[in-house]
Amino acid sequence: xxxxxxxxxxxxxxxxxxxxxxxxxxVAADDGPAFDIEGFSLWYGPRQALDGITIRIPARRVTAxxxxxxxxxxxxxxxxxxxxxxxPGTRIAGSLxxxxxxxxxxxxxxxxxxxxxxxxxxxxxxxxxxxxxxxVLVGLRLNGVRDRAFLQGRLEESLRMAALWDxxxxxLRRPGTSLSGGQQQRLCIxxxxxxxxxxxxxxxxxxxLDPLATAKIEELIQQxxxxxxxxxVTHNMQQAARCSDRTAFFYLGKLVEYDDTRRIFTxxxxxxTEAYVSGRFG
Amino acid sequence: MELAAQLSPGGGRQHWRRGLSRxxxxxxxxxxxxVMTPLFLVLxxxxxxxxxxxxxxxxxxxxxxxxxxxxxxxxAIVGTLELLGMAAAIGVPTGVMGxxxxxxxxxxxxxxxxxxxxxxxxxxxxIVWGMVVYALLVVPFKTFSAYAGGAALGLMxxxxxxxxxxxxxxxxxxxxxxxxLALGIARWKIITVIVVKTALKGIVTGVLIAxxxxxxxxxxLLFTALGNNFWNHNLGEPIAALPLQIFAYAIxxxxxxxxxxxxxxxxxxxxxxxxxxxxxxxxxxxx
Numbered sequence: 001x002x003x004x005x006x007x008x009x010x011x012x013x014x015x016x017x018x019x020x021x022x023x024x025x026x027v028a029a030d031d032g033p034a035f036d037i038e039g040f041s042l043w044y045g046p047r048q049a050l051d052g053i054t055i056r057i058p059a060r061r062v063t064a065x066x067x068x069x070x071x072x073x074x075x076x077x078x079x080x081x082x083x084x085x086x087x088p089g090t091r092i093a094g095s096l097x098x099x100x101x102x103x104x105x106x107x108x109x110x111x112x113x114x115x116x117x118x119x120x121x122x123x124x125x126x127x128x129x130x131x132x133x134x135x136v137l138v139g140l141r142l143n144g145v146r147d148r149a150f151l152q153g154r155l156e157e158s159l160r161m162a163a164l165w166d167x168x169x170x171x172l173r174r175p176g177t178s179l180s181g182g183q184q185q186r187l188c189i190x191x192x193x194x195x196x197x198x199x200x201x202x203x204x205x206x207x208x209l210d211p212l213a214t215a216k217i218e219e220l221i222q223q224x225x226x227x228x229x230x231x232x233v234t235h236n237m238q239q240a241a242r243c244s245d246r247t248a249f250f251y252l253g254k255l256v257e258y259d260d261t262r263r264i265f266t267x268x269x270x271x272x273t274e275a276y277v278s279g280r281f282g
Numbered sequence: 283m284e285l286a287a288q289l290s291p292g293g294g295r296q297h298w299r300r301g302l303s304r305x306x307x308x309x310x311x312x313x314x315x316x317v318m319t320p321l322f323l324v325l326x327x328x329x330x331x332x333x334x335x336x337x338x339x340x341x342x343x344x345x346x347x348x349x350x351x352x353x354x355x356x357x358a359i360v361g362t363l364e365l366l367g368m369a370a371a372i373g374v375p376t377g378v379m380g381x382x383x384x385x386x387x388x389x390x391x392x393x394x395x396x397x398x399x400x401x402x403x404x405x406x407x408x409i410v411w412g413m414v415v416y417a418l419l420v421v422p423f424k425t426f427s428a429y430a431g432g433a434a435l436g437l438m439x440x441x442x443x444x445x446x447x448x449x450x451x452x453x454x455x456x457x458x459x460x461x462x463l464a465l466g467i468a469r470w471k472i473i474t475v476i477v478v479k480t481a482l483k484g485i486v487t488g489v490l491i492a493x494x495x496x497x498x499x500x501x502x503l504l505f506t507a508l509g510n511n512f513w514n515h516n517l518g519e520p521i522a523a524l525p526l527q528i529f530a531y532a533i534x535x536x537x538x539x540x541x542x543x544x545x546x547x548x549x550x551x552x553x554x555x556x557x558x559x560x561x562x563x564x565x566x567x568x569x
Contacts, residue, residue, distance in 0.1 A: 083464065115466025125457040129479045139465035142475060188461070195465055 034059040034229040040094035049075045051253040062230040064244035072253040073233045081117035082110040118197035122204040124184035126176030133172040139195040162190035182213025202232040218243045241265045249273045332548035335541040358527040368432025373439025381447025400441035409501035416505040428521035431507025435496040446488025450481040487565045494557035500525035524550045
């Protein structure tokens with residue numbers, strides 16, 4: 001039974017016991033790739049934005065996507081939950097498998113895809129008409145969850161995972177937009193986590209935040225990788241180096257190099273990658 | 283120093299420029315005054331001529347036959363409210379849904395023609411609306427009716443509400459729609475619960491402006507609602523309306539009726555003013 005077609009809520013992703021990883025940070029067990037992508041190309045009208053991308057993004061790891069502006073990294077991210085389809089006139093080729101299922105098969109409902117592959121945007125965008133609580137729970141409520149105890153539990157859990165609970169627990173009824181910029185972004189992360197997706201896509205989530213708020217979100221990403229697959233697009237190479245396990249370098253719509261983050265930043269195989277990560281271009 | 287020379291006062295060119303600047307400023311001040319004056323003139327005359335005839339009876343009694351003093355426009359006031367209610371029942375859902383279609387669903391070609399149609403309809407003279415509804419609802423049923431009056435006003439509201447709804451929906455940032463989609467929420471739920479709710483103030487404002495606009499219309503009611511000197515007990519029959527009553531009284535030869543027409547105009551004006559003040563209240567930024 002293909003999960004993407006059914007309208008049921010996604011299965012609970014159980015937290016695997018963390019085996020002793022290579023670093024000091026605990027890592028979840030290796031479940032194989034979350035996304036298995038082969039020869040994936042994407043066009044906006046006549047303009048090609050992605051060219052033959054072949055990449056396997058591991059489950060329950062943080063994968064960073066770096067590259068200069070216009071290299072297609074945001075487009076690639078949006079293709080992972082079919083958000084690019086909002087732009088009229090897009091066309092794709094190649095295969096994109098999500099835990100073995102073809103994400104672009106005709107029977108697949110993009111709404112269900114997005115329930116399993118959540119997204120956090122560059123600019124925080126809490127819904128202005130809703131309180132903090134309503135913002136977090138909107139994904140569940142609008143998908144028909146009514147059980148009050150369950151919602152209450154999910155509210156606290158999501159806000160705790162987003163490291164926001166202690167700051168907002170006494171005024172959950174205040175408008176979401178009354179929070180500071182960094183808090184709003186964490187509220188958006190809590191909102192995305194509340195529907196318990198398997199994957200969280202982050203499109204430059206810290207680019208509008210100060211260093212303190214950025215540090216909080218990076219710490220949060222480290223926590224999230226125990227339960228979720230995280231794919232993060234970033235302009236900030238230190239950020240990619242600090243918080244990702246794997247790094248992909250995109251340039252002009254092509255995947256130039258993809259490897260363990262440490263190797264990308266210390267001994268990259270491709271001279272272009274080396275030039276970019278050392279700050280000589282881009 | 284060239285720059286200093288240019289900045290220093292004196293010299294024919296500088297004088298001329300300053301003169302021109304002052305002249306244009308005065309012209310703009312005058313234009314502003316011309317915009318403001320009619321409003322105050324209208325209010326001034328309505329209050330001076332109408333306030334004296336405004337009493338409790340005006341709001342509670344039916345019109346008296348010609349020559350008999352007293353009487354009121356209770357039926358016309360209620361009639362206008364009933365007509366506006368029916369107009370809203372037709373114009374608001376149709377207009378709002380049309381606006382949602384334009385802003386959220388329509389293809390470029392469909393939207394081009396829809397906007398074109400709505401803009402043309404906005405410019406259709408109101409008496410033409412009356413004639414169209416006369417042909418559609420009065421002739422086949424062989425009677426003037428409140429329904430026909432409400433339909434005429436409601437149809438006039440549709441393009442107005444549609445365009446303002448579209449405008450405020452387009453102003454809702456795309457990022458809210460994206461955030462909703464990324465949560466795996468169905469599109470129609472995002473539109474109704476998130477987008478429309480965010481733009482609700484603007485939509486209500488548009489509806490009230492449209493209501494205020496049609497509240498004073500006389501021409502579309504002439505061949506539809508017709509007017510009535512008594513209470514309307516059946517919406518399938520002719521109904522009184524303030525603009526119609528004002529029109530009938532104003533062209534009558536009786537001084538008493540003229541005074542009542544002024545009072546009616548004042549009440550109608552206050553009704554529209556109330557609408558506009560509510561709009562102000564709704565469009566005001568809170569927080």
